Amino acid sequence: MTAPVRPPLPAPEAAPVRPPLPARDAAPERADLDASGLHGSLTDPLLSAMTFLNEVAGRHPEALSLAAGTPYEGFYDVEDVHRALRAYCAHLREERGYDERHVRRALLQYGRTKGIIHDLIARYLSVDEGVDVDPEAIVVTTGCQEALLLTMRALKRDERDVLLAVDPVYVGVTGAARLLDLPVHPVAGGTDGVDLGDLRRRIHRARAAGQRPRACYLVPDFANPTGLRLSLATRLALLDLAEQEDVLLLEDNPYGLFPLEGQRLPTLKALDTNRRVVHLGSLSKSVFPGVRIGFAVADQQVRQGPGDRVLFADLLAKAKSMVTVNTAPLSQAVAGGWLLEHGCSLARATQDVREVYRRNLRQLVDGLAARFPAPSPVTWNTPDGGFFVVVDVPFEVTDATLEYSAARHGVLWTPLHHFYDGRPVLRSLRLSISALEPDDVDDALDRFAGFVHACAGASPGSP
Numbered sequence: 001m002t003a004p005v006r007p008p009l010p011a012p013e014a015a016p017v018r019p020p021l022p023a024r025d026a027a028p029e030r031a032d033l034d035a036s037g038l039h040g041s042l043t044d045p046l047l048s049a050m051t052f053l054n055e056v057a058g059r060h061p062e063a064l065s066l067a068a069g070t071p072y073e074g075f076y077d078v079e080d081v082h083r084a085l086r087a088y089c090a091h092l093r094e095e096r097g098y099d100e101r102h103v104r105r106a107l108l109q110y111g112r113t114k115g116i117i118h119d120l121i122a123r124y125l126s127v128d129e130g131v132d133v134d135p136e137a138i139v140v141t142t143g144c145q146e147a148l149l150l151t152m153r154a155l156k157r158d159e160r161d162v163l164l165a166v167d168p169v170y171v172g173v174t175g176a177a178r179l180l181d182l183p184v185h186p187v188a189g190g191t192d193g194v195d196l197g198d199l200r201r202r203i204h205r206a207r208a209a210g211q212r213p214r215a216c217y218l219v220p221d222f223a224n225p226t227g228l229r230l231s232l233a234t235r236l237a238l239l240d241l242a243e244q245e246d247v248l249l250l251e252d253n254p255y256g257l258f259p260l261e262g263q264r265l266p267t268l269k270a271l272d273t274n275r276r277v278v279h280l281g282s283l284s285k286s287v288f289p290g291v292r293i294g295f296a297v298a299d300q301q302v303r304q305g306p307g308d309r310v311l312f313a314d315l316l317a318k319a320k321s322m323v324t325v326n327t328a329p330l331s332q333a334v335a336g337g338w339l340l341e342h343g344c345s346l347a348r349a350t351q352d353v354r355e356v357y358r359r360n361l362r363q364l365v366d367g368l369a370a371r372f373p374a375p376s377p378v379t380w381n382t383p384d385g386g387f388f389v390v391v392d393v394p395f396e397v398t399d400a401t402l403e404y405s406a407a408r409h410g411v412l413w414t415p416l417h418h419f420y421d422g423r424p425v426l427r428s429l430r431l432s433i434s435a436l437e438p439d440d441v442d443d444a445l446d447r448f449a450g451f452v453h454a455c456a457g458a459s460p461g462s463p
Contacts, residue, residue: 041179046171046175047178052399056402056403056406056412059403059406060407060410060412063412064410064412064436065412065436066413066431067413067431067432069224071435072353072436073288075353081334083341084333084335084336084337085330085337086337087337087340087341088340089103089107091336108329110325111327111332112326113321114139115141115295115332117140117293118135118140118295119135120339120344121135121281121339122138124344124346127345128345128347130270131297134299137297137298137299137311139320140327141296141320141327142292142324142327142328143282143294144280144282144284144294146320146324148173148176148217148280149176149323150296150316150319151250151280151316152176152182153319154312154315154316155182155215157212159181160211160212161211161212161214162184162185162211162212162213163183163185163215163216164184164202164206165185165186165218166216167186167189168420169184169419170224170225170252183211185202185206186421191228192231193218193229194234196238196241199216213245214247215278216242216248216249217250218250218251219253219254220253220268221255222383222384223255224254224388225388225390225416226383227381227383227389227390229265229386230265231265232266239268239273239276247276248277248278249268249277250277251268251269251277251278252280254282254285255385255386255387257346257354258357259385260358261358261384269297275301278297278300279296279297280296283335286346287335291332297313298311298312300312357386357387361383361386363433363438363441364433365382367441367442367445371448371449372449377394379392380392380431388430388431390428390429391413391428391431393427393428393452393456394427395456396426397417397427398415399415405448411444411448413429413431413432414430416429
């Protein structure tokens with residue numbers, strides 16, 4: 001029996017011929033837009049800080065990085081993405097009773113603005129953090145940066161509103177505030193992560209100037225860049241101060257899973273009995289950054305009129321609907337499957353990588369002591385966990401110094417001035433242990449020591 005003869009496919013239609021565009025006179029001095037007519041933040045050097053390290057690393061690909069705060073990728077496997085996606089689809093079928101049509105819709109359509117894995121994030125918060133919160137009080141965002149931006153947007157009503165932030169502060173906070181024209185007032189960090197006396201003074205000073213201090217941003221566990229952690233007593237006192245002064249606390253907690261040893265301390269949200277804390281979370285350091293999943297726990301009640309109250313999360317979702325519409329359901333599904341595979345415990349999911357961070361941090365601190373024995377003009381702090389160590393050196397640290405370090409000594413680190421708004425010259429830098437293979441830490445430290453000794457012995461103004 002012969003196969004039926006199929007008719008030939010029709011020849012593709014020829015592309016339409018477009019008439020040539022009219023010639024334009026050369027105008028080498030002309031620009032289509034003038035920066036003076038755009039928002040001022042776009043020409044602010046602060047907004048270049050997020051990409052600066054990537055640009056330096058790109059120019060010096062052979063340099064070892066003690067700069068990047070990116071998570072260790074030695075355990076990453078593309079198959080993990082497929083397996084997690086299958087796990088989430090099974091969850092939809094078996095636990096939620098979805099048929100295949102509804103599974104496809106959940107993954108491939110736009111989806112709910114507040115997110116589709118809010119219930120799994122609520123489970124994680126209960127299992128790992130002891131935070132029991134209504135899933136409807138959670139907004140799933142495109143990275144923690146969106147959660148931060150939405151919260152600040154909601155809190156800024158007019159030119160009187162200001163944000164407080166513990167100094168030095170993650171540049172993503174001050175940069176996002178620039179986009180919103182939201183002034184940021186620095187609060188001293190002190191030796192315990194936040195100077196409560198200075199925080200109270202800053203609040204009173206702002207109010208005396210006719211301003212409204214709306215919230216204080218801080219990282220309670222192993223902050224970026226200082227590595228400092230708030231003690232339990234400080235956390236409780238901070239919550240009392242927030243209640244007394246009627247301000248919110250914006251708690252960002254990307255590093256709390258990674259103590260050097262011992263038990264983790266409760267988050268501010270776990271201790272929050274008066275809904276003073278908006279908890280900003282991320283799965284970047286625990287799942288992987290490529291999923292770009294963050295979230296805001298915003299369980300505050302907002303009064304809109306007599307007898308009319310809504311969750312703060314609902315208002316953040318309204319703002320989100322006009323920014324990103326929703327967070328990619330496929331990314332949420334991968335993150336949700338990862339959570340399900342580990343019983344909704346990120347502490348369980350990160351057991352292997354936690355050991356890498358602990359080993360690298362010990363190796364870094366011990367390696368600094370071996371290469372700069374006391375008495376030495378080079379000093380550093382010793383964090384109880386996280387990714388970061390601050391090093392003080394006997395010379396000025398600028399972006400040009402980093403370029404020299406990468407080109408001549410093959411090692412990257414982060415100038416600390418990027419974390420201080422308006423303070424361009426410091427003698428401090430940040431080292432990070434998260435991105436390096438453990439076997440590369442000593443090599444990176446040898447290169448770093450060579451750089452420091454070269455600069456310390458150079459004439460003023462060098463390199």
